[in-house]
Amino acid sequence: MGHSGAQEPFAGVYILIPFGMPSSFQIYASGTVDMWIADNWKDYELLDCGGGEKLERWGSTVLVRPDPQAIWNTPRNRKEWKHPDGRYFRSKTGGGHWEKRRLADNWQIRYQDLTFKIGAMNFKHTGLFPEQAANWDFARRMIRSAGHPVSVLNLFAYSGGATVACASAGAQVCHVDAAKGMVSWARENAALSGLSDAPVRWIIDDCGKFVEREIRRGRRYDAVIMDPPSYGRGPSGEVWKLEDNLYPFLELVVQVLSDQPLFFIINSYTTGLAPSVLSYLLDTLVTRRWGGHSECGELGLPVTESGLVLPCGSTGRWMCHK
Numbered sequence: 001m002g003h004s005g006a007q008e009p010f011a012g013v014y015i016l017i018p019f020g021m022p023s024s025f026q027i028y029a030s031g032t033v034d035m036w037i038a039d040n041w042k043d044y045e046l047l048d049c050g051g052g053e054k055l056e057r058w059g060s061t062v063l064v065r066p067d068p069q070a071i072w073n074t075p076r077n078r079k080e081w082k083h084p085d086g087r088y089f090r091s092k093t094g095g096g097h098w099e100k101r102r103l104a105d106n107w108q109i110r111y112q113d114l115t116f117k118i119g120a121m122n123f124k125h126t127g128l129f130p131e132q133a134a135n136w137d138f139a140r141r142m143i144r145s146a147g148h149p150v151s152v153l154n155l156f157a158y159s160g161g162a163t164v165a166c167a168s169a170g171a172q173v174c175h176v177d178a179a180k181g182m183v184s185w186a187r188e189n190a191a192l193s194g195l196s197d198a199p200v201r202w203i204i205d206d207c208g209k210f211v212e213r214e215i216r217r218g219r220r221y222d223a224v225i226m227d228p229p230s231y232g233r234g235p236s237g238e239v240w241k242l243e244d245n246l247y248p249f250l251e252l253v254v255q256v257l258s259d260q261p262l263f264f265i266i267n268s269y270t271t272g273l274a275p276s277v278l279s280y281l282l283d284t285l286v287t288r289r290w291g292g293h294s295e296c297g298e299l300g301l302p303v304t305e306s307g308l309v310l311p312c313g314s315t316g317r318w319m320c321h322k
């Protein structure tokens with residue numbers, strides 16, 4: 001591998017131009033494809049999965065929830081499959097319901113120094129995506145090693161897992177989510193984690209509208225974390241479709257990056273986008289302008305019963321250093 005000798009637009013790995021190709025043609029790839037496994041949990045455990053469902057322990061509570069990736073029909077040897085504390089059933093019409101045997105309205109689990117409220121919510125959710133711990137660890141490492149104060153913009157911030165992780169590492173965080181109930185939940189998680197007085201701005205707003213306003217106000221951030229839904233409607237009924245809206249949205253978001261940004265995380269859970277698409281977007285809009293490099297991968301949760309890893313979506317990470 002080498003490069004054509006032309007001026008490098010940005011650092012990375014160049015693939016030699018085949019004979020006969022136009023000399024301006026270059027193939028660029030700045031990073032690697034990885035699997036990032038959230039394997040530092042004690043209070044959460046993915047006990048087993050298969051038959052379109054996963055068997056999980058959240059503290060001492062055992063849940064069975066649907067999982068579209070778990071397509072294998074392996075034997076259900078664990079006794080917990082028979083008597084979970086709660087089980088979410090999908091209905092054929094699109095919705096679903098919880099069957100609650102011994103489920104509290106909500107309970108708490110810990111991840112290292114952080115505490116989260118957990119509950120049986122709509123759409124099989126529990127208020128936390130445990131695989132995101134791999135991204136929290138990355139963000140905390142980047143913030144702690146920055147050597148200067150760091151401001152983080154957390155978009156589509158949900159129950160605030162990334163917000164409390166970044167705040168606990170000493171960052172200022174701007175937390176944005178359109179759902180008032182989720183912002184309240186995130187504030188509870190911050191309080192449970194001893195971060196009530198941490199410098200967090202809690203914003204209930206449409207992410208697109210908020211970012212446009214921040215551009216007009218000249219606000220800048222050293223880092224961005226975003227976990228946009230695959231499909232949804234904004235507060236005024238605007239349709240959000242990841243494949244159509246992500247690129248123009250990112251074009252906006254990069255306008256709030258500081259002169260020397262630290263990192264940028266894009267997560268995508270339910271979509272068919274390959275992890276390398278997220279790196280491609282980051283290289284196009286961030287690496288090209290600020291240097292650094294991107295990596296992409298799947299987030300994964302270790303499965304106790306099989307010793308294998310369940311993939312839980314795609315993540316792209318850009319970081320300022322090579």
Ligand SMILES: C[S@@+](CC[C@H](N)C(=O)[O-])C[C@H]1O[C@@H](n2cnc3c(N)ncnc32)[C@H](O)[C@@H]1O
Pocket residue numbers: 156157158159176177178179182205206207208227228229230231232233234235240267268269270
């Ligand atoms: C957890 S993320 C989605 C997780 C995962 N990527 C998925 O597809 O299910 C969804 C969060 O984004 C928020 N959200 C969705 N559309 C939004 C918008 N236009 N502006 C701000 N927040 C939004 C929701 O309220 C929710 O808390």
